[in-house]
Amino acid sequence: MPRDRRDYYYRKAKEKGYRSRAAFKLKQINERFNIIRKGDTVVDLGAAPGGWLQVAHELSGAKVVGVDILPIEEIEGVETIKGDIRLDSTVEKIKKKIKEGADVVICDAAPSLSGSWSYDHARSIDLAESALECARKLLKPDGRFVVKVFQGDMFPDFLNKVRDHFVKVQAFSPQATRKQSAEIYVIGKRLLPGLIKINQEYTVTIEDIGASGDGIARINDFVIFVKDAKKGERLNIRIRDVKPHFAFGERIE
Structure with missing residues (x-):
């Protein structure tokens, strides 16, 4: 906590009324890749405490739905669901909210850290894969996807999985990411049809x-x-x- 209180983005988030410093990561991702556009329907997976939801609502001005296993304090103009994104029942709840599908699915979720790097990396990949599968079920054709993952030996394989499903895929570290952090964001643009794959x-x-x-x-x-x-x-x-x-x-x- 003392480090956080000295952190530039931590202080800036407090000043701007954002619930987490991560709000600035999404802002920087959007400035670079134009992921969330006016009028977009956005689904935020693993959304608590809500910093990304606040930014998504600012950028879209339309329907924004946040999902987490933890309760999310109310945000004006944002709908929330308490549920596990790995469960079909949660996906069905999201579909009922968005009806015609999402333009964008974002995920800044991370596993609780155990202190064992290989274990935490594997759990991060597993969580990111769950977010990818959820995104494929929710996104409209041409939809966009952003997910956080920890770098490590399983990262290249995950990146290739995302490439199987999107026309353009890039990895990006926003300036707001702490220098000592191993997290990186994978951005997928233009969802591909599920039945057709390159080299098949x-x-x-x-x-x-x-x-x-x-x-x-x-x-x-x-x-x-x-x-x-x-x-x-x-x-x-x-x-x-x-x-x-x-x-x-x-x-x-």
Whole structure:
């Protein structure tokens, strides 16, 4: 606590009426990546004590829902749910609040620290993976995602998991993060369709030829463009790039 009282962002949070210094981390993330925009529906996972909720409401001005296993003191204009994000019952409660889906899911949650670094790192990854799965169930197509995680040997694998589900993924340490902290934020933009993944292989039938001359196939009504393909041809392809509404595949023998 003495260190916190000398901390610039701790004092600034007190001055501005934010519930935690972490409010400035979200502000800095948003300044860099434009994650939360006016009118967005935002879900904050692991939201207590509410610093990120306050900032999310300022930035969005629309529906903001906070979720935590701990109670969250009331914030004007913000709805809260007491529940565990790993449970389907909690996800269903969130869906009832947001109805058409979320534009943004954010998570600044961290496990209670045990003092064993490898254990705490593993628990942080597990929590971040739960947030990712929750985000995939809640986000609209093209939705955005921010999650905190502790750096360590499991971090690269987690980053790749996020890349499986978003068009653009970056890791970022806001200036408000303490220098001695190992936390880092993963930002995912433009949620990908769940069924189509980069480097995955499929057998498709070319249904038509597009204006650019590429063959057009469909996987569950999702459009795949394939070069040098003929209408009616059935072939094996590998997905090389995925966009929110279509993908590009390449022929494989």
